[in-house]
Amino acid sequence: MNSFKFLTAPDVPAAIQLTDDQPLAAFIAGGTNLLDLWKYNLVNPTALIDISQLATLSALRELENGGFRLGAAVKNADTAYHPIIESRYPLLSKAILAGASAQIRNMASNGGNLLQRTRCYYFYDHQVPCNKRVPGSGCPAREGYNRMHAILGASEACIAVFPSDMCVALAALEARINVTGIDGERSLAFSDFHRLPGERPELDNNLKPGELITSIDLPEKGFPLNYSYLKLRDRHSYAFALVSVATALEMDGHTIKEARIALGGVAHKPWRSLEAEEFLRGKTACRENFAAAADIILEGAVGLEYNRFKIKLAKNAIIRNGMMALDPDAQLPGAQPSL
Amino acid sequence: METDPQHPHPQGMETHLITLKINGKQHSTNIRPWVSLLDCLRDHLDLTGTKKGCDHGQCGACTVICDGKRILSCLSLAVMKDGAEITTVEGIATKNGLHPLQQAFIDHDAFQCGYCTPGQLCSALGLLSEGRASSREEVKELMSGNLCRCGANVGIIDAIMQVKDGGSDE
Numbered sequence: 001m002n003s004f005k006f007l008t009a010p011d012v013p014a015a016i017q018l019t020d021d022q023p024l025a026a027f028i029a030g031g032t033n034l035l036d037l038w039k040y041n042l043v044n045p046t047a048l049i050d051i052s053q054l055a056t057l058s059a060l061r062e063l064e065n066g067g068f069r070l071g072a073a074v075k076n077a078d079t080a081y082h083p084i085i086e087s088r089y090p091l092l093s094k095a096i097l098a099g100a101s102a103q104i105r106n107m108a109s110n111g112g113n114l115l116q117r118t119r120c121y122y123f124y125d126h127q128v129p130c131n132k133r134v135p136g137s138g139c140p141a142r143e144g145y146n147r148m149h150a151i152l153g154a155s156e157a158c159i160a161v162f163p164s165d166m167c168v169a170l171a172a173l174e175a176r177i178n179v180t181g182i183d184g185e186r187s188l189a190f191s192d193f194h195r196l197p198g199e200r201p202e203l204d205n206n207l208k209p210g211e212l213i214t215s216i217d218l219p220e221k222g223f224p225l226n227y228s229y230l231k232l233r234d235r236h237s238y239a240f241a242l243v244s245v246a247t248a249l250e251m252d253g254h255t256i257k258e259a260r261i262a263l264g265g266v267a268h269k270p271w272r273s274l275e276a277e278e279f280l281r282g283k284t285a286c287r288e289n290f291a292a293a294a295d296i297i298l299e300g301a302v303g304l305e306y307n308r309f310k311i312k313l314a315k316n317a318i319i320r321n322g323m324m325a326l327d328p329d330a331q332l333p334g335a336q337p338s339l
Numbered sequence: 340m341e342t343d344p345q346h347p348h349p350q351g352m353e354t355h356l357i358t359l360k361i362n363g364k365q366h367s368t369n370i371r372p373w374v375s376l377l378d379c380l381r382d383h384l385d386l387t388g389t390k391k392g393c394d395h396g397q398c399g400a401c402t403v404i405c406d407g408k409r410i411l412s413c414l415s416l417a418v419m420k421d422g423a424e425i426t427t428v429e430g431i432a433t434k435n436g437l438h439p440l441q442q443a444f445i446d447h448d449a450f451q452c453g454y455c456t457p458g459q460l461c462s463a464l465g466l467l468s469e470g471r472a473s474s475r476e477e478v479k480e481l482m483s484g485n486l487c488r489c490g491a492n493v494g495i496i497d498a499i500m501q502v503k504d505g506g507s508d509e
Contacts (some may be wrong), residue, residue: 004373008417032414036395050419051407077408081471101484102469103462104396106408120432127505143399237483 001039005047012056012180012214015049019210020182022047027212029057029073029109032100033116040124042117042133047162052109057214060084066220072213074112076166077102079110086260091216091227091248091330095169098231101238111213114167114177114193117204118160118268119147119240132201147306148242151314153267154302158201162194163240163267169229171270172246175218181211190248194269201268223248223260228324230317231264243314243322249285256280256289261297261322266314273297289321291315354457357421361386362430372418377401388428388457392486399485402458403427409465411484428457431464440464443498451489459485463499475500481499482508 006026009015019025025047028034037043051057057073060082070079079085080096100108117123122141123130129138141149141159149159170190175186194205207213226249233239244264250257259280263271271289276296283289294315301311324330354369361384368383377394380403381388392400394413401413404426431438440463443449450456462485472478478499487495 001373003355003371003373028416028419031416031419032396032411035414035416036480038373039395048416052419101399102466102481103399103402103411103484104414106465161360235483237453237480 001041002044002046004045006050008050008053012051012054012212015051015054016180016182016210017211017312018047018049022049023047024114025211027051029076030107030112030273032104032108033112037117041126042124048163049213057111063217068218068222070110070216072215072219073109074221075106076100076108076110076113077105080105083118089169089173089222090223091222091229092166092169092173092218092245094227094229095165095244095246098229098244099165110166110216113164113205114170114213114216115205116164119163120160121145123160131195132160135200135202141235142304145306148240148265148305149304149307150267151301151303151307151310152263152271152298153269155197155199155201157199158197158268159304160197160201160268161265162204162267163265165231165241165244165264167194168244168246168262168264168270170216170218171272172248172260173222174219174260175216177213178215178217179207180214180278181208181209185214187217190270191272197268204268209284211253221250223250225328226251226325228321228327230321230324232313232317243310243317245314245317247321247325249322249325251285251326254284254286256283256285259293261293261318263297263318266301267311271297273299285322287319287328290319293322294318344392355421356420359384359417359420359422360424361428366434370417372416373419375413376403376405376415376417376420376425377412380412380425383417386427387427389461390454390457392455392458397486398455398458400455400458402462402485404461404465409462409470424463426464428460431460438464440467440498440502443501444495447494447497447501448491449485449498450491455485455487455489459487459495463495463502465497466499467503472503478503 026045028048029052045233057071059071076096080093085093085119123132128140131139150161175190179192229246231241231244241264246262250262276293280293303311351504356369358367366384380389392398396411396414402409403412405423466481472481
């Protein structure tokens, strides 16, 4: 743990300007992951810039295009329990509430949720190499105890998984991420925000140095009628996913007009297969078709010594969650998925 | 300025004057920026009722109520809570004695060693004021951030249900 300065700014441009003078500074909103990483000596910021009080980051509001904007500094709990999120984007509400604990959701910010780092135990252990922590040092997970690790999109350098639940729903909903940096504002499609490890596993996402997430935009279409978030884990609650699935369907009778399926706990980013979603278009919503879609999603999945169970688990979860999405009201709050 | 090998950035030695309203009483203290709210309560203000368990947000022992919301004091910087209103376990009893939730914990054997109890109490009060849980299943789910290594969880949920249902056992 190092010491650091604590800085505040009156607005977003001033906060970003501070990073120019303090290139090793970090923004802090909720701090639930950042301060934990700092205690583990995994981040060593020279300064923390408090963005939690900035008004432009603190709003939840309707957009002119029919969508809805989530301020980056808004708390996860305030987002999940917002009446519009509950009614128009219930998949997002369920996914947020499946993550962390009530206390952490009261603290953690929406922007910070996107920037969580992996919970790979080798990443946290300074006694062993880790390409994400020390680039080029090696990866003990590949030959080690890799039960929680990736089955899709991994590289020789890294098999870590991204831990967020909220982001699995945001991937399925095709949210956009608005960021501001010293060179101005830009907007990223959700699928372009996080990255696969490749040769640079130290990079979790495509933010540039000094860039700040200001908001997350949900499109108008929220799939409020047919949706489900299924999270499979070692405890009933307060544990990271081994496999999670966010399913959103637009139905015409028994026929699928549009399907979105995103997986968590299986890759370095929320995992989607546009090919599988296209396959489901116009098909009957039934176990057989969800199974066929699962085979497309999991094509190329690679199991290692301790995580190969995830391939079958993911297939069954995709099928089960597809069926659950047909009747979301049957999912009682707090209901546990039967394994 | 003294240099501390543990703290390689000497400019970080600056302190901030913060004011917290804790259990209805104003407290002011000078703290360094990296001091957690938990360490501020325990080490700066001698309010040791709030417990340090894992110090990493995994156990819930450090739960306090901050501006009406239950939070983890171990993952909060005290400097970011300047001006906040905080309730700790020391502040939940009433003038007339124990808070009904404290009495319910006694009634239901909701603790053994007691180390997690301050966090359990604050978390349960947060849960009750949030009003998001109606069934026992929902109470269990929304109390999952508080671990009890003695295994008193069933008693803890019983106690919360008793208070939630207005003093009657479910």
